[in-house]
Amino acid sequence: xxxxxxxxxxxxxxxxxxxxxxxxxxxxxxxxxxxxxxxxxxxxxxxxxxxxxxxxxxxxxxxxxxxxxxxxxxxxxxxxxxxxxxxxxxxxxxxxxxxxxxxxxxxxxxxxxxxxxxxxxxxxxxxxxxxxxxxxxxxxxxxxxxxxxxxxxxxxxxxxxxxxxxxxxxxxxxxxxxxxxxxxxxxxxxxxxxxxxxxxxxxxxxxxxxxxxxxxxxxxxxxxxxxxxxxxxxxxxxxxxxxxxxxxxxxxxxxxxxxxxxxxxxxxxxxxxxxxxxxxxxxxxxxxxxxxxxxxxxxxxxxxxxxxxxxxxxxxxxxxxxxxxxxxxxxxxxxxxxxxxxxxxxxxxxxxxxxxxxxxxxxxxxxxxxxxx
Amino acid sequence: xxxxxxxxxxxxxxxxxxxxxxxxxxxxxxxxxxxxxxxxxxxxxxxxxxxxxxxxxxxxxxxxxxxxxxxxxxxxxxxxxxxxxxxxxxxxxxxxxxxxxxxxxxxxxxxxxxxxxxxxxxxxxxxxxxxxxxxxxxxxxxxxxxxxxxxxxxxxxxxxxxxxxxxxxxxxxxxxxxxxxxxxxxxxxxxxxxxxxxxxxxxxxxxxxxxxxxxxxxxxxxxxxxxxxxxxxxxxxxxxxxxxxxxxxxxxxxxxxxxxxxxxxxxxxxxxxxxxxxxxxxxxxxxxxxxxxxxxxxxxxxxxxxxxxxxxxxxxxxxxx
Numbered sequence: 001x002x003x004x005x006x007x008x009x010x011x012x013x014x015x016x017x018x019x020x021x022x023x024x025x026x027x028x029x030x031x032x033x034x035x036x037x038x039x040x041x042x043x044x045x046x047x048x049x050x051x052x053x054x055x056x057x058x059x060x061x062x063x064x065x066x067x068x069x070x071x072x073x074x075x076x077x078x079x080x081x082x083x084x085x086x087x088x089x090x091x092x093x094x095x096x097x098x099x100x101x102x103x104x105x106x107x108x109x110x111x112x113x114x115x116x117x118x119x120x121x122x123x124x125x126x127x128x129x130x131x132x133x134x135x136x137x138x139x140x141x142x143x144x145x146x147x148x149x150x151x152x153x154x155x156x157x158x159x160x161x162x163x164x165x166x167x168x169x170x171x172x173x174x175x176x177x178x179x180x181x182x183x184x185x186x187x188x189x190x191x192x193x194x195x196x197x198x199x200x201x202x203x204x205x206x207x208x209x210x211x212x213x214x215x216x217x218x219x220x221x222x223x224x225x226x227x228x229x230x231x232x233x234x235x236x237x238x239x240x241x242x243x244x245x246x247x248x249x250x251x252x253x254x255x256x257x258x259x260x261x262x263x264x265x266x267x268x269x270x271x272x273x274x275x276x277x278x279x280x281x282x283x284x285x286x287x288x289x290x291x292x293x294x295x296x297x298x299x300x301x302x303x304x305x306x307x308x309x310x311x312x313x314x315x316x317x318x319x320x321x322x323x324x325x326x327x328x329x330x331x332x333x334x335x336x337x338x339x340x341x342x343x344x345x346x347x348x349x350x351x352x353x354x355x356x357x358x359x360x361x362x363x364x365x366x367x368x369x370x371x372x373x
Numbered sequence: 374x375x376x377x378x379x380x381x382x383x384x385x386x387x388x389x390x391x392x393x394x395x396x397x398x399x400x401x402x403x404x405x406x407x408x409x410x411x412x413x414x415x416x417x418x419x420x421x422x423x424x425x426x427x428x429x430x431x432x433x434x435x436x437x438x439x440x441x442x443x444x445x446x447x448x449x450x451x452x453x454x455x456x457x458x459x460x461x462x463x464x465x466x467x468x469x470x471x472x473x474x475x476x477x478x479x480x481x482x483x484x485x486x487x488x489x490x491x492x493x494x495x496x497x498x499x500x501x502x503x504x505x506x507x508x509x510x511x512x513x514x515x516x517x518x519x520x521x522x523x524x525x526x527x528x529x530x531x532x533x534x535x536x537x538x539x540x541x542x543x544x545x546x547x548x549x550x551x552x553x554x555x556x557x558x559x560x561x562x563x564x565x566x567x568x569x570x571x572x573x574x575x576x577x578x579x580x581x582x583x584x585x586x587x588x589x590x591x592x593x594x595x596x597x598x599x600x601x602x603x604x605x606x607x608x609x610x611x612x613x614x615x616x617x618x619x620x621x622x623x624x625x626x627x628x629x630x631x632x633x634x635x636x637x638x639x640x641x642x643x644x645x646x647x648x649x650x651x652x653x654x655x656x657x658x659x660x661x662x663x664x665x666x667x668x669x670x671x672x673x674x675x676x677x678x679x680x681x682x683x684x685x686x687x688x689x690x691x692x693x694x
Contacts, residue, residue: 003478005475005478006475006476006478008475009471009472009475009476010472010476012472013461013464013468013469013472014461016463016464016468017461017462017463017464020463020499021462021463209459210455210456210457210459211459211460211461213425213455214455214458214459214460216425216444216448217423217425217448217451217453217455218448218473218476218477219445219448219449219476219477219478220476371424371425371426371444
């Protein structure tokens with residue numbers, strides 16, 4: 001029968017040993033924060049560049065000649081400004097949904113019959129979408145209204161009423177900054193790296209130094225031993241997580257949502273990778289070889305799972321590879337919860353993670369031997 | 374029932390016969406010394422008894438249990454220090470004792486255990502800062518946490534300086550006085566002789582001798598001999614002029630003459646006097662366990678347990694050339 005007392009006393013001894021080792025503590029807690037600071041600083045320049053504005057032109061004409069197409073002229077004029085870049089959205093798309101799907105908040109919709117109303121001198125509205133809390137929305141509306149004023153002045157009619165006016169629609173989508181997605185990525189990174197490297201090392205090192213033999217002479221079971229390691233890495237992951245979001249928010253103004261949806265990922269992640277690390281450690285009792293095998297397993301996962309950059313920028317075949325990596329589902333799940341608020345997606349990621357975790361845990365306990373034949 | 378009963382135990386690694394058909398019993402309250410050079414099969418044998426290794430064949434019962442199949446139960450009843458005892462680097466002996474007490478679910482006063490193994494002064498030092506002797510004492514302390522009646526000590530003093538070794542001996546004697554049964558492997562002959570009630574000598578997986586030190590010496594020793602400090606020429610002179618068997622130990626510059634009867638000594642000394650040559654110190658003595666050991670495993674054991682074959686040095690002809 002597994003004993004909580006044994007698990008807890010092993011947890012106490014292991015965590016004590018860990019905390020007394022400054023290198024481990026540095027690697028576990030400080031290193032991910034340093035990564036956030038480095039990557040955050042490298043990419044924080046993004047916000048001073050041009051702002052993307054999604055535009056949908058519903059005015060289909062007919063136009064006697066292109067110079068009568070006021071909608072297109074308006075969009076071209078906006079695009080010529082140095083502050084924004086217009087991205088055209090197909091007129092059949094549901095615009096609000098399109099913005100949400102692209103994690104964007106700034107948009108502009110030109111209604112049908114825009115040009116004909118304009119030439120007939122009838123008042124017409126363009127709709128500007130924006131999130132008032134976003135720093136870009138002010139720039140977008142200022143740019144758009146500047147261009148519209150110019151059109152109004154140019155084609156000023158005798159009744160002196162500006163014929164184009166702006167209606168605004170509030171969008172809740174936050175514009176995602178690099179740091180927003182960097183934080184879930186690096187949380188995933190620390191969930192992967194800490195338990196994985198540590199367990200690979202421990203399980204081969206303990207074999208070499210005969211510590212496992214020593215432990216096998218006590219009533220502690222392999223499952224209890226692994227459980228206490230998992231408990232420690234969950235504690236460490238949560239501490240590291242809190243530290244990272246604090247730094248992300250304070251230093252880079254990251255927009256991330258914190259809620260209970262994160263908890264299962266912070267519990268399952270370390271369980272998964274501690275088990276995987278122990279599995280790798282079963283392959284050999286030479287710590288150097290184990291380290292190499294550990295790196296072979298860890299590094300592709302580290303770079304291809306969306307930790308440092310989004311999966312979407314990778315070529316399709318690499319994206320396909322990412323889908324077989326356990327870390328992918330954890331990082332995607334964290335992104336879904338923290339950045340996109342997409343809980344359905346997170347639930348799927350969680351289910352996949354739970355299945356992989358169970359398999360690895362059972363295999364690790366079964367295959368690992370601390371006695372010799 | 375004896376605490377340990379072993380019969381026809383065999384353990385092979387491929388073609389290597391690590392333990393080849395050994396049988397022995399260990400009685401309650403005795404210190405049983407398993408002696409032999411490195412690679413003799415001591416550790417393999419003791420680890421099979423501890424339930425850490427599986428055997429190929431043979432009957433092994435420790436407290437009536439099969440150590441491999443019933444290892445989990447057995448481990449609650451025995452104490453073990455594996456060879457080169459190791460522990461978590463940043464944990465102190467005191468914390469280690471409390472940890473083990475929790476694992477075994479027993480109530481233990483850590484100070485008492487530390488006192489028993491003479492480790493009170495280093496009770497709060499991290500394991501990686503302890504000396505070799507203190508590390509071994511930590512191992513001893515942990516093996517005592519579950520109050521076992523049977524202890525396995527696998528080379529507990531290997532690599533320790535003489536003082537640390539003697540301190541461990543004190544602890545082992547105290548445990549014996551408390552009535553514990555102890556199985557001790559060692560490649561130090563003096564250690565085996567000092568501590569053990571009975572000794573078994575292993576070589577190449579075989580048990581080559583077993584009994585008290587006296588019994589082994591009597592059975593395998595060559596009896597009394599005369600040793601004279603002198604030259605190879607003197608050895609040759611005695612050899613030529615008497616019926617005696619004469620060996621010359623070049624390394625020590627000693628003439629060795631086995632004595633079949635007391636009068637042999639007189640004959641040798643008379644010949645020596647006749648030779649007109651000088652000689653130094655002389656004595657008669659019996660084989661020690663050391664000497665018997667050299668005969669049985671055909672070599673001596675160095676500090677690290679490796680065998681050094683000394684055939685050449687014992688060859689009387691060697692001295693002439």
